[in-house]
Amino acid sequence: xxxxxxxxxxxxxxxxxxxxxxxxxxxxxxxxxxxxxxxxxxxxxxxxxxxxxxxxxxxxxxxxxxxxxxxxxxxxxxxxxxxxxxxxxxxxxxxxxxxxxxxxxxxxxxxxxxxxxxxxxxxxxxxxxxxxxxxxxxxxxxxxxxxxxxxxxxxxxxxxxxxxxxxxxxxxxxxxxxxxxxxxxxxxxxxxxxxxxxxxxxxxxxxxxxxxxxxxxxxxxxxxxxxxxxxxxxxxxxxxxxxxxxxxxxxxxxxxxxxxxxxxxxxxxxxxxxxxxxxxxxxxxxxxxxxxxxxxxxxxxxxxxxxxxxxxxxxxxxxxxxxxxxxxxx
Amino acid sequence: xxxxxxxxxxxxxxxxxxxxxxxxxxxxxxxxxxxxxxxxxxxxxxxxxxxxxxxxxxxxxxxxxxxxxxxxxxxxxxxxxxxxxxxxxxxxxxxxxxxxxxxxxxxxxxxxxxxxxxxxxxxxxxxxxxxxxxxxxxxxxxxxxxxxxxxxxxxxxxxxxxxxxxxxxxxxxxxxxxxxxxxxxxxxxxxxxxxxxxxxxxxxxxxxxxxxxxxxxxxxxxxxxxxxxxxxxxxxxxxxxxxxxxxxxxxxxxxxxxxxxxxxxxxxxxxxxxx
Numbered sequence: 001x002x003x004x005x006x007x008x009x010x011x012x013x014x015x016x017x018x019x020x021x022x023x024x025x026x027x028x029x030x031x032x033x034x035x036x037x038x039x040x041x042x043x044x045x046x047x048x049x050x051x052x053x054x055x056x057x058x059x060x061x062x063x064x065x066x067x068x069x070x071x072x073x074x075x076x077x078x079x080x081x082x083x084x085x086x087x088x089x090x091x092x093x094x095x096x097x098x099x100x101x102x103x104x105x106x107x108x109x110x111x112x113x114x115x116x117x118x119x120x121x122x123x124x125x126x127x128x129x130x131x132x133x134x135x136x137x138x139x140x141x142x143x144x145x146x147x148x149x150x151x152x153x154x155x156x157x158x159x160x161x162x163x164x165x166x167x168x169x170x171x172x173x174x175x176x177x178x179x180x181x182x183x184x185x186x187x188x189x190x191x192x193x194x195x196x197x198x199x200x201x202x203x204x205x206x207x208x209x210x211x212x213x214x215x216x217x218x219x220x221x222x223x224x225x226x227x228x229x230x231x232x233x234x235x236x237x238x239x240x241x242x243x244x245x246x247x248x249x250x251x252x253x254x255x256x257x258x259x260x261x262x263x264x265x266x267x268x269x270x271x272x273x274x275x276x277x278x279x280x281x282x283x284x285x286x287x288x289x290x291x292x293x294x295x296x297x298x299x300x301x302x303x304x305x306x307x308x309x310x311x312x313x314x315x316x317x318x319x320x321x322x323x324x325x326x327x328x329x330x
Numbered sequence: 331x332x333x334x335x336x337x338x339x340x341x342x343x344x345x346x347x348x349x350x351x352x353x354x355x356x357x358x359x360x361x362x363x364x365x366x367x368x369x370x371x372x373x374x375x376x377x378x379x380x381x382x383x384x385x386x387x388x389x390x391x392x393x394x395x396x397x398x399x400x401x402x403x404x405x406x407x408x409x410x411x412x413x414x415x416x417x418x419x420x421x422x423x424x425x426x427x428x429x430x431x432x433x434x435x436x437x438x439x440x441x442x443x444x445x446x447x448x449x450x451x452x453x454x455x456x457x458x459x460x461x462x463x464x465x466x467x468x469x470x471x472x473x474x475x476x477x478x479x480x481x482x483x484x485x486x487x488x489x490x491x492x493x494x495x496x497x498x499x500x501x502x503x504x505x506x507x508x509x510x511x512x513x514x515x516x517x518x519x520x521x522x523x524x525x526x527x528x529x530x531x532x533x534x535x536x537x538x539x540x541x542x543x544x545x546x547x548x549x550x551x552x553x554x555x556x557x558x559x560x561x562x563x564x565x566x567x568x569x570x571x572x573x574x575x576x577x578x579x580x581x582x583x584x585x586x587x588x589x590x591x592x593x594x595x596x597x598x599x600x601x602x603x604x605x
Contacts, residue, residue, distance in 0.1 A: 071495060095503075099501065107492060112493055113515070114515070116510075124500055124510075128503075129500075174496065175499075177500075178500060178501075
């Protein structure tokens with residue numbers, strides 16, 4: 001099953017859903033409880049762009065990233081990579097396609113096998129896909145390390161001998177070893193010091209330019225994605241609530257949740273500190289999300305319709321899409 | 331790496347056992363299978379010439395214990411290798427593939443766990459005839475369950491770790507994931523379980539020998555020595571005491587080494603300890 005796709009759409013999802021069973025509820029456990037991690041996401045990612053995906057912990061952004069790579073099976077919905085439906089591919093074809101899409105992890109400590117030397121870690125993808133052998137392979141590993149800013153002295157060392165930032169570089173080299181076109185960056189700098197964050201973001205930008213990569217950049221605050229993304233999607237309880245060009249999101253946020261996220265960024269200048277919007281209470285459970293707009297219990301602007309009718313993500317003329325009854329797309 | 335007291339003592343004791351087994355002919359004062367005392371027909375008490383006494387056939391008990399270390403250690407260690415091989419295979423498969431494979435393997439493990447090991451071993455040896463190889467296989471067959479459960483648990487948690495997900499994303503097939511990513515990270519646990527388990531297999535071997543199902547005579551084995559001594563327990567208690575102490579010493583040696591290591595690594599309980 002193939003889907004007519006505009007030439008420059010690299011990854012497309014249609015009504016993607018992922019539910020995790022979390023036990024049973026109700027009398028005699030007759031009601032099966034599921035956590036709706038990703039709840040009907042329709043999204044296009046264009047070739048060569050960086051799409052920032054922002055949401056707080058538990059909003060389903062990591063799950064969405066893994067669904068795109070088909071590391072987990074969706075409950076329903078489709079993922080297309082270059083117009084090909086991943087669900088219809090055979091195991092072998094899927095393995096070949098795996099080369100095209102890779103993942104960079106948040107935690108640079110658990111993402112590298114502690115019992116493998118850097119050489120073996122970076123070589124893994126080359127070996128699996130038989131991309132090079134012998135001297136050629138060795139040279140390729142050195143080139144990859146050089147690309148991420150590590151010297152050949154790193155080759156024979158173990159991950160624990162490196163700092164967090166260096167380990168993240170090793171993880172990036174491992175992902176690049178198979179010449180991918182699409183990288184899911186799952187909070188790649190969240191675990192790093194602020195000074196190191198900038199270095200890694202610059203590295204990712206350089207690599208994108210050099211290798212014509214497409215990024216899905218997942219983050220939990222808007223500050224980090226600001227400089228790297230062309231478009232930003234805001235995710236709340238498994239749904240995308242706002243999607244727009246990066247400058248639009250920052251200059252003209254529509255959805256109350258986006259505004260909450262924006263006002264959570266610490267401002268240096270005192271004059272910019274006022275009109276902070278605070279959400280009411282805690283994130284509701286994704287096991288039992290509220291009816292209507294899932295943000296309404298926390299929204300300071302909620303109307304009666306918000307409690308009953310679920311707002312659809314609709315785009316305005318400028319392409320700025322919002323899912324909100326109170327502040328529709330401009 | 332600094333050893334703690336338990337580990338150091340255990341290591342020293344294990345090394346002493348290994349040396350005794352290796353150099354038995356040099357250390358033992360007498361031939362273990364020949365009558366060397368003139369007290370034929372009656373056990374002789376400990377004396378200057380025979381520090382641990384002599385048995386009813388006039389054989390030197392000390393020499394027999396030293397030579398007995400060979401069989402006991404060899405059987406204990408080899409049986410542990412069989413145990414670990416079975417346990418690790420089942421644990422890795424169950425933990426990695428999960429689902430129905432996990433269910434079937436773990437229910438089978440539960441069933442095995444409910445059967446008393448020594449009783450099952452006796453039945454199996456009786457059917458298979460006691461020979462060195464059969465005893466190794468039987469001990470392995472009745473004692474792999476603990477290893478399987480621990481390895482499964484570790485595999486389950488490792489399979490979720492990011493570096494395994496990363497290898498999966500690179501397209502690594504299951505075999506490569508298990509061999510290159512999971513097994514090397516379970517290895518430290520396997521080694522500890524092997525060391526601790528050796529005391530168990532040693533004891534099981536002694537038990538089987540005591541019941542007459544061990545390595546056939548005249549090879550001296552500690553379990554059989556205790557068994558033979560029961561007849562003379564009132565008149566010559568040292569005959570049973572000294573081989574019993576040897577078993578105690580060997581079991582203690584491996585337990586000290588294993589638990590000492592665990593204590594140093596901050597784990598008070600053995601992985602999957604059932605006792």
